[in-house]
Amino acid sequence: MNFLKFNREGALARFRLMANIAGVMSLLLWLVYLPIKLTAVNDNVATPIRLIAVVHGFMYMVYVLSAFNYSLSVRKPFFSMLGYLAAGTLPIASFVADRRARAEYAALTGGSNLPE
Amino acid sequence: MRKSLKTLSFALLIILATSTCFELGLWQWHRAQGMAKFQKPQPERSVVELAKAASAGSNLRNTAFNRLVTFNASYEKNYVAPNQLVTFTDGTQSRKDLVVSLARLADNRAVLVVRGIYEGTFPQKQSSARVNGRLYPRQNVDQAEGGVGKLSRLDPALVAGDSGFTLFDGYVIATGGQIAAPQLLSQGGAFYWQHIAYVITWWFMGLLILSFPFYNRFRDAKLKGE
Numbered sequence: 001m002n003f004l005k006f007n008r009e010g011a012l013a014r015f016r017l018m019a020n021i022a023g024v025m026s027l028l029l030w031l032v033y034l035p036i037k038l039t040a041v042n043d044n045v046a047t048p049i050r051l052i053a054v055v056h057g058f059m060y061m062v063y064v065l066s067a068f069n070y071s072l073s074v075r076k077p078f079f080s081m082l083g084y085l086a087a088g089t090l091p092i093a094s095f096v097a098d099r100r101a102r103a104e105y106a107a108l109t110g111g112s113n114l115p116e
Numbered sequence: 117m118r119k120s121l122k123t124l125s126f127a128l129l130i131i132l133a134t135s136t137c138f139e140l141g142l143w144q145w146h147r148a149q150g151m152a153k154f155q156k157p158q159p160e161r162s163v164v165e166l167a168k169a170a171s172a173g174s175n176l177r178n179t180a181f182n183r184l185v186t187f188n189a190s191y192e193k194n195y196v197a198p199n200q201l202v203t204f205t206d207g208t209q210s211r212k213d214l215v216v217s218l219a220r221l222a223d224n225r226a227v228l229v230v231r232g233i234y235e236g237t238f239p240q241k242q243s244s245a246r247v248n249g250r251l252y253p254r255q256n257v258d259q260a261e262g263g264v265g266k267l268s269r270l271d272p273a274l275v276a277g278d279s280g281f282t283l284f285d286g287y288v289i290a291t292g293g294q295i296a297a298p299q300l301l302s303q304g305g306a307f308y309w310q311h312i313a314y315v316i317t318w319w320f321m322g323l324l325i326l327s328f329p330f331y332n333r334f335r336d337a338k339l340k341g342e
Binding site: 050053060061064071072076081085 | 317
């Protein structure tokens with residue numbers, strides 16, 4: 001339950017959780033929703049497929065908040081924070097951001113208390 | 117001097133990005149409102165002259181969709197639009213081939229008019245007729261194979277090459293015959309919520325960008341607090 005803690009450890013846990021959710025939603029958006037939407041006749045896309053875009057939109061907002069919070073808690077420079085925010089928009093990039101955040105955190109804390 | 121120029125550029129960039137996000141949210145909001153409007157029948161507005169509801173040579177505005185229009189015209193050319201979904205005056209629907217005529221108005225303008233069911237022959241040419249009907253947006257999906265004298269969909273772009281007229285966007289279904297001209301309703305309930313989700317996302321991003329100038333201050337305050 002690290003992601004409920006209001007400290008640096010909690011911020012990283014929240015960011016990691018959201019980076020993985022946003023990554024999965026991003027993959028669904030790029031590999032399922034967009035090909036179906038772009039090839040659909042008269043924009044006729046089934047509601048469950050449309051929901052991918054809606055859910056991705058809301059998940060991205062939560063991801064952005066968690067990335068902002070994490071960046072503040074580990075005192076990241078402004079442009080580095082922007083990179084984390086942008087990572088949620090591309091498939092796989094948020095998984096890369098997750099790995100990078102883990103490595104940064106480990107370097108910052110000497111490898112201790114790394115939240116799973 | 118250099119620092120203040122940098123600050124000014126940053127401030128301008130933030131304002132530009134925030135206002136872009138706000139405008140994109142507003143655009144999605146209007147699209148959502150447009151969807152909601154066309155999901156249920158609207159009270160009929162008064163019949164207007166076609167030229168007051170739309171302009172030849174330009175895209176049909178959302179406000180012109182479903183308007184009851186009237187105009188004087190002469191029927192110039194006839195086409196068949198096969199396999200169109202037709203609503204009859206008794207409320208039943210089926211796919212039929214339609215007679216579509218190019219109706220010429222004054223000043224070399226013309227509009228496509230659906231006149232009835234095609235039964236092997238075209239109606240006789242009329243040099244002057246008073247046309248009453250409902251204005252619809254052009255179809256963008258083919259309903260059948262096209263060909264000489266055949267329209268694959270109801271879209272004035274298909275006859276632009278062989279008419280020489282300035283065409284009105286969309287088409288009119290003439291009322292008074294066996295074909296009904298019901299209001300066109302949107303079927304996409306999910307579209308509305310998708311656009312609302314985009315509104316929230318864009319405005320949220322705008323607010324987030326507004327907080328960027330204070331990021332370093334937040335970060336330094338956190339540093340002092342520890």
